[in-house]
Amino acid sequence: MTDTNILALPLASMDIETGTDEDWLDSMVWLINSSDPVNGPQLDLRGMTFSMQVRRQPPEHEVLINASTTYGGLLFGAPPDYGYLVILIPRSVMQEVPAGTYVGDIVAQDKDYTRVCVQFNLTVVLGVTRGNIPAAAWEGSTP
Secondary structure, three states, X not given: OOOOOHHXXXXXXXXXXXXOOOOEEEEEEOEOOOOOOOOOOEXXXXXXXXXXXXXXXXXXXXXXXXXXXXXXXXXXXXXXXXOEEEEEEOHHHHOOOOXXXXXXXXXXXXXXXXXXXXXXXXXXXXXXXXXXXXXXXXXXXXX
C-alpha cells in the first residue's frame, strides 16, 4: 500500500435520497485520470480516515447521522476496490431520522491534512413498509 495524497481528492457534490424503512447504502469511487469505474485505476483510499455528519442545516448543533471509517457507517471497498468509499447506515438508525431534507459532508483526514471531500443534500422519505411482517401473515396468501 502506498500513501495517497489527500490533496488528490477532488470535492464531490451529490443529491441523495433514501428512506426511513431501509438501510442507507451508497458508494462512490475516486479514479485516477479516468471516468471508467470498471477498468479505470482507483485512487487508494487506505491510510486515510473518513468521517460523515448529517444535520438539518449547517449551523444546527444536532447531528442526526454520525459515521466514520473508524467507528462504523463508512467502509472501504473490498479488495481490490480500495478506491471505493461505502456509506452503510443501518435501517435501525434510519428509522430514527424524521422524513425531511438535510445536509451533510464527508471529511477525509490523513497524517498531515483534513479535507472536505464530499458535500451532499440528503432527502429522507417516510417509508411505507414499517415494522416486521411475521411469516404467519403469509400463510394461505399469494404473494
